[in-house]
Amino acid sequence: MDLFNTPLLPDANLLPYDGIVNYYGKILNQEQADSYLYILLNNIEWRNDEAVIYGKHIITKRKAAWYGDSNYLYTYSNATKQALPWTEELLELKKLVEKVSGETFNSCLLNLYHNGDEGMAWHSDAEKTLVKNGAIASVSLGAERKFLFKHKVDKQKVEVFLQHGSLLVMKGATQTNWLHRLPTTKKINQPRVNLTFRTIVL
Helix, strand or coil: CECCCCCCCCCCCCCCCCCEEEEEEECCCHHHHHHHHHHHHHHCCCEEEEEEECCEEEEEEEEEEEEECCCCEEEECCEEEECEECCHHHHHHHHHHHHHHCCCCCEEEEEEECCCCCCEEEECCCCCCECCCCCEEEEEEECCEEEEEEECCCCCEEEEEECCCEEEEEECCHHHHEEEEECCCCCCCCCEEEEEEECECC
16 A cells, blocks of 8 residues: 555554554644754764674664653663653653644654664564553654555555654554564665654553
């Protein structure tokens, strides 16, 4: 299903079944999105992301950071992060996302993709420390990139173009039944910052 040129409504489900994904489009105007991008690029405590894959320790080109209400521990790809205290800008964005989506969150995982050579392989965010079937809100800043979903059983794919300053929310059984990825591309040479607001089980 190609959603690049299809008009989208916030309450429309992008997935045909087995999950819920709502794309709200731009929730920030150009000036706001540019400002947040600049601040986050320069003020977030970015670190190269790490993973243990088939017993091998991998350090990615992509950078990441983990923030939250408390010093939560979050483990994914067999690596553990401890949450840093919120910055003023992250709290502003969290409040906006909660207002728009009607959801609440207590943490945020940020990823920095320096250019189109950096992406994310097929995966689902179903770690045991996350609220099961809880909402994950994804804010995109910077380079506009294609984002894909693939059903775990029948392999049907859905794709959407994530705009600068936009919001996408995944919830319900999405993580149980669907994978998602950010494909690499040679056409992009600008950075993208992605904020994924989540709820850690307390």
